[in-house]
Amino acid sequence: MMEEHILVVDDSPTIRSAVSFCLRNAGYEVSEAKNGKDGLKKLESMKESRQGLALIVTDINMPQMDGITFIKNVKKSNFRFLPILFFTTESKKSILEKGRAVGASGWLVKPFQPEQLLWAVKKLVWPK
Amino acid sequence: MNEPDETLKIFFAETEDLIKTSEESLLRLESAPEAGPELEELFRAIHTLKSGSAMVGFDHISEYAHLIENLLDRLRDGKLPITRPLISFLLEEIDFIRDMVDKCADGETGIEPVVLEARKARVNRFLGMDSINRDDADLSETITHNSIKAKKWHCYNIDLIFRKNLFESGIDPLLLLLNLKEMGEFIEVVSDSSELPRYEEIDIYKLYISWRVILKSAASLQEIENIFMFVKDDNDIEIEEITNRYKDGVDLKAGGMPIGEALIEKKSITKNDLEEALKKQKKIGEILVEEKKIDKEALQTVVTMQEESRAAYRKTSIRVDVSKINYLVNLAEETGVGLSRMQNMLSDQEAPNMYEINLQLESLIKVNREFQERVAQVRMFSLEGTFRRFQRIARDTALDQNKQIKTIISGTETELDKEVIECITDPLKHLVRNCVGHGIESPEERMAKGKPEEGIIEFRAYQKGGQIFVLIRDDGNGINIEKIRERALEMGIEVPDEEIDNETLMQIVCNPGFSTSSSVTKLSGRGVGMDVVKTEVKKLGGSLKIETAKDKGTTFTLAFPLTFALTEALHFREKDRSYLVPLWGLVGTEKFEQSNIRSFGGDEKLYRFRGNYLPIMNLSRVYWDEMSDINSQEKVMIFLDTGRRGFGLIVDEVLDCRQIVVKSLESNYRNVKGISGATIMGDGSVALVLDLFDLDKIFFNKN
Structure with a gap:
């Protein structure tokens, strides 16, 4: 069986790298995207195969296309039943509400520990 | 190198960019102080920096960035006005963050808590006390990972x-x-x-x-x-x-309980006992030393190695534009294709077609040359960041001295070798301070002279011929020649009686320790002078020029050869040795004609070249006692220009023009006057690379 695939969308290379490392370490396959727009492009390219995509992890505050718009777009696509986990630093209720309203499945408040990330991912992705 | 290291490397590179972006946005914000895209950009940069540093475990940086972010948030909401002092303050804060990041990059753990607290208190003063309460604290704490602690069921x-x-x-x-x-x-x-x-x-x-x-x-x-x-x-x-x-029937004895806690549970030991026991655990390194598995020195070596590798993160890695890499990959493929074609040609027939093979070889050489050029380009960086930093320094200096300036930047896309940029940035900072400090007059003075109140500081970079020029110009009062003369005499520097021209001026101000400033201000006149600038520039094979005119301003022009890894050079022979001279210094070559020579007195000879008479020199004068016979008709003239003066060199034969990698002679042998290095030619022989500045000195400053 194919490895569980996770798409990581974040504009900061540091976070992308750290998150990907942590996920790969836990045995997931990881793709990366720089912002919402890039993320949609990546999804478009996976449309046919789906490549075992099991989860999208995205930042909210990003240039070009922010996370909320990105989630909205994903929810309009073939991938609408895919769980989406988002990161935010502004742990204000309003951001969480917004995320939930557009259909995100969960969130993490930055900065987080690798264990927290995996813990959240585990809640949204079926174990192999 | 494993992946967490890679992440750290990415972090340092990213942070450097973010800090630069923040500075630039702040400077632009200063000229248009209102909430808008600039503020958003700044906010995003700080925000990203905050989460990034927290991600890699630099919590103190993250916390600090968080404070700044809060402050910016208030600017965004219009709760705080954007003022000049506030921008100055923020610039300082950015500097502080840069310091902290640099410390981390150098492998130091952190900053003195006292200093950090003091800085935080400063930011909080700007923020006002009410903003410190964090209503969101509960949310960030709700996520605690579910470590299964042995507790009651x-x-x-x-x-x-x-x-x-x-x-x-x-x-x-x-x-x-x-x-x-x-x-x-x-x-x-x-x-x-x-x-x-x-x-x-x-x-x-x-x-x-x-x-x-x-x-x-x-x-x-x-x-x-x-x-x-x-x-x-x-x-x-x-x-x-x-x-x-x-409750009934539930077994209280947890299987997975750590032994210590289980013992507490059973009241065999107290919590204090356990903690004491835990304290006795040592670091692995210490335990190994104690058990004589390794000695202390070995441990120290490893620890030092760890520290060094951390410090090396930033110095060893450069960020390269993907398009540059793609180009290289293309060229590599082309080489591969060319080589396999060549192989086919050679193996295909009994009598290989030499003509075809030659053609193929030529195209491979062309590809290879381009390859070399492109690889050299990887080391090239735009001057954008450097100029922005200068802009910042100019601004700070002006503010400090109550002067008004406008900065003009152009040619930021011009690229220079990373090493050059690193070497010249610090000495040039000094130059920028000088321009503002000594060059630009106070607004009142400028008004009185009929100039606009705002002084102009210009930074320009451009490429011309084989050289890259970096120019720093002010429209201030120009260098006071009389003051320079006075000061030079005081310092015992030789000054000609007649009018001092730009060239002489240059020689005077480049004397070590030369400074005219009677009062040492905060920013200029610290005695680190032009000599440092000149030395650095020269070390890099560049040249420095000053032009000044009273009340019109001063222009400093630095010229650097295009690349450093590869130098284009003219290959020639004199006696039985071959030499190379960098092409950027070459003006022209021609066949030696006895009739073009004019002599006057002793050995001094001039040669007519393109309507000018240039002094002619002979390498024999430097490296042999006996003068070679210049009456021979077979000689060739090479005309060179160091930027200070032009001169001709008589040589036996000009061979060809080629790209060379200069190897330092000093590190392999010893320093030789007039020679900047050596290179290995295709046939395995060694050719010496001439140092034009040194030659200039040997020929003309012999006394």
């Missing part, structure tokens, strides 16, 4: 009634149940399917079932709730602890 009654469209948010209730199961043991699970419609009415994208679970678990109520944290707000989830009802 609890029993929970969990009712799960989800909204029908739960699937749309990507949540799978079954997964939640599985998660729940990991927390302990299901005593009872009941599913309620009474909501399920008739078969033909079922929408498979809807959820009709709800559950009740009775769970026995060591986890706290909080931990159980955490499982549902993504769904608890918009679904009907109720968790109730019912431990008391299920």
Whole structure:
């Protein structure tokens, strides 16, 4: 069986790298995207195969296309039943509400520990 | 190098960019102080820096960036006006963050807590006390990972009634149940399917079932709730602890309990005993030393190695534009294709077609040359960042001295070798301070002279011929020649009686320690002078020029050869040795004609070249006692220009023009006057590379 695939969308290379490392370490396959727009492009390219995509992890505050718009777009696509986990630093209720309203499945408040990330991912992705 | 290291490297590179971006936005914000895209950009940069540094574990930087972010947030909301002092303050804060990052990059752990607290207090003063309360604190703390601590068993009654469209948010209730199961043991699970419609009415994208679970678990109520944290707000989830009802028959002895805690549980030891015992645990390194598995020195070596590798992160890595890399990959492929074609040609026939092979070889040489050029380009960086930093320095200096300036930047896309940029940045900072400090007059003075109140500082970079020019110009009062003369005499520097021209001026001010400033201000006149600038520039094979005119201003022009890894050079022979001279210094070559020579007195000879008479020199004068016979008709003239003066060199034969890699002679042999290095030619022989500045000195400053 194919490895569980996770798409990581974040504009900061540091976070992308750290998150990907942590996920790969836990045995997931990881793709990366720089912002919402890039993320949609990546999804478009996976449309046919789906490549075992099991989860999208995205930042909210990003240039070009922010996370909320990105989630909205994903929810309009073939991938609408895919769980989406988002990161935010502004742990204000309003951001969480917004995320939930557009259909995100969960969130993490930055900065987080690798264990927290995996813990959240585990809640949204079926174990192999 | 493993991946966490890679992440750190990425972090340092990214942070450097973010800090630069912040500075630039701040400077632009200063000229248009209102909330807008600039502020957004700044906010985003700080924000990213904050989360990035927290991610790699530099919490102190993250916390600090958070404070700044709060401050910016207030600017965004219009709660604080954007003022010049505030921007100055923010620039200082950015510097402070840069310091902290640099420290981390150098492998130091952190900053003195006292200093950090003092800085934080400063930021808080700007913020006002009311903003310090954090209503969101509870949210960031709700996520605690579920380390299974050995505690007492609890029993929970969990009712799960989800909204029908739960699937749309990507949540799978079954997964939640599985998660729940990991927390302990299901005593009872009941599913309620009474909501399920008739078969033909079922929408498979809807959820009709709800559950009740009775769970026995060591986890706290909080931990159980955490499982549902993504769904608890918009679904009907109720968790109730019912431990008391299920207490009977539950085994209190936890299997997975650490021995220490189990002992506490059984009251065999106290908590203090355990903590004391834990304190006795040592670091692995120390234990190994103690057991004589390794000696102290070996341990120290490894520790130092770790520290060094941390410090090396930033110095060894450069960020390269992907397009540059792509180009290289292309060229590499081309080389591969060319080589295999060549192989075919050579093996295909009994008598290989030499003409074709030659053609192929030529095209391969062309590709290879381009390859070399492109690889050299990887080391090239635009001057954008450097100029922005200069802009910042100019601004700070002006503010400090109550002067008004406008900065003009152009040619930022011009690229220079990374090493050159690194070497010249510091000395040039000094130059920039000088321009503002000594060059630009006070607004009143400028008004009196009929100039606009705002002084102009210009930074320009451009490429011309084989050289890159960096120009720093001010429109201030120019260098006061009389003052220079006075000061030079005081210092015992030789000054000609006649009018001092730009060239002489240059020689005077480049004397070590030369400074005219009577008062040492905060920013200029510290005695680190032009000599440092000149030395650095020369070290890099460049040249420095000053032009000044009273009340018109001063222009400093630095010229650098295009690349450093590869030098284009003219290959010639004199006596039985071959030499190379860098092409950027070459003006022209021609056949030696006795009739073009004019002599006057002794050895001094001039040669007519393009309408000018240039002094002619002979390498024999430097490296041999005996003068070679210049009456020979077979000689060739090479005309060179160091930027200071032009001169001709008589040589035996000009061979060709080629790209060379200059190897330092000093590190392989010893320093030789007039020679900047050596290179290995195609046939394995060694050719010496001439140092034009040194030659200039040998020829003309012999006394």
